[in-house]
Amino acid sequence: MFTFIIRRLLFLPVVFVGVTLGIVLLMQLLSPTQRAASYVTSPQQLANVEAIIKRYHLADPWYVQYWTWLREAAKGNFGYSKVAKMPVLKAIGERFPSTVELALAALLPIVGVGIWFGTAAALNRDKLIDQVTRVMSIVGWSLPTFVLGIWLLVIFYGALNWFTPGQITGKHAIELANEIANGTFHRYTHFLTIDSLLNGRFDIFLDDLKHLVLPVITLAAVSSAQIMRVMRSSLLDALGQDYVRTARSKGLAEVVVNNKHARKNALIPVLTLSGFTIIGLLGGVVITETIFNYPGMGSFIANAATQLDYSSVLAGAVFIAIIVVLANLVVDVLYGLVDPRIRYN
């Protein structure tokens, strides 16, 4: 198990080098002047582009550029963001917690709904709950995020006005900005949900939660449908295994057989899928955040892309890659804990 984690950690630099090298090579398609934005920390510096090109070797071969890029990245310099009007790293630092909040909030219903309905369907095969689950999973699986998001907004914002786009309502946003400026609202973690609780501001906490409802449904629909399907079929598979029959014949209670013997084994394929789910979620946030005007990494990358803000898009991709690899590492470790047969040699 320990050596396995070490080996997965060794894969981290492979992905890092792969993604960053790919990005620096792609940047060679841009002119040195366009590349310059990825190295400066303020727009004023761009006034003297020639000096920047010279200083960061932007007209030199790609391997020299890759080295300078890595060195600057290590210093935390990812360039200046045209869209956010601040250094890219700072812009990402402000938006990153919001995306983590959204992704974690989506993960709960994905796993909960997926596993619960999948289990209920498999244990009551061909009964009503099974039929409902199968229809739900087929429909959910076919709802693209950008269609579902728009439809939800038309119904719950346009018509019913229950939920609004954004992260917090305008009234709270102004209050919050003032209080942060005055120092009365402390940003302990930069996660708005946690910070609002730590500051004792339950109104802001509830407001933030309310704004998460529609984006979470949008993000969770496709993924929970997939988990439902996999959970159902793998539990059906497990229920037909010899060890389940053995457990039953020993006279164990049905609940114990289902939960301890069948379900635990059925969870293994679900865990495999959840690695892909996280990758899918991080792709999905780009669309979801854009539709709901949610100030996270996804809408940042999408805005930067439409406005040709190269430095922001490239740095955003690097950060997404790092999260994906770390999340997959967690999934792999969980995998080893759930499935004792895996000895990773």
Place this chain on the structure above:
Amino acid sequence: MTTEPLLDPSEHDLHPANAQPSGFWRSKTFKRFRRNPLAITGALIVLFYILVAVFAPQLTVTQLSTFRNTCVRDLGLGFDNVHNIANPLKGVFWHAMVAPPASCFDIPRASYSSVPAPMSSKLWLGASSGGYDIYYGLVWGTRSAFYVGLLVIGFALVAGGIVGSIAGYLGGIADNILMRLVDVIFSMPSLIIAIVIVTILGQSLTNVMIAIAAVAWAPYSRILRGDIQAIKERDFVDGARALGARGPRVVLRHILPNSIGPLLVIASLDIGSIVLTAAALSFLGLGAPVGYADWGQMISFARDWIQGPPGQPFAYWFVSFWPGIVIVIFVLGWNLLGDAVRDVLDVRS
């Protein structure tokens, strides 16, 4: 968006070694597929969309004669003979169907008003902001969707084929490097890779296709690599080598024909998800120019018309409903079909 298919290519029915002697239509594989109502539904949906794409000019004759956009002129038609498009005896029927001028993909505009126009006898599904006819955009959008899907799959198959052949046949360091590259691509959300590539290459439909293809080849190369590794140990490959055949010839003449079939099936089922990724990029405003018949753009028009005028919350429902439902049913069709085919192919289930 692409998941790794859960099958070992050497085990399924389409593989020549396991093929049924009585032909495809009477094979066990096809019988299993035929008995599955969901599979039939999926196949019918996909067939419907294929027909819409093929007969797009005929399906929009009314719109073409009402709006007389550049497409009509480029087809060499005048005021009185637009209806020849729907007459199979006329040459223009085939011209419009097989090689329509590029201008046919421009959605005709009923007006230049920024407010969507409701459904009417002239605008069957209404018009979105900018006066773009929704019906026309969706019908020709079906054609551009298949255009994108087929081109991307074609390119991804060639690229994946080359990489997979090299990795599988040569093995060793080449295999290791190429498969780590595939690992890196797998470990990133495909939408993000595509966004990065489109941003750098510039925003256009061609670049969207390049960006998606740059990700889509990876799973095919991995499947083919596994296939080739299995097949190259077989006796007939040794035989070919003993007769003096060299690397490329062994791969092209002896190994590929034995492993390409299942890969083609798997790849063609990915058209649905590729169209979806392209639509997502268009939705974000990174794809086709404004006014090009494209589903992603059609639904992005809806973003400005979420709320109706006071007192009429659903006044602009058609702007988001029609493009949305067309995309959802398309994805549903491919999902049902793909699920059934993968199920049939995988003998283990």
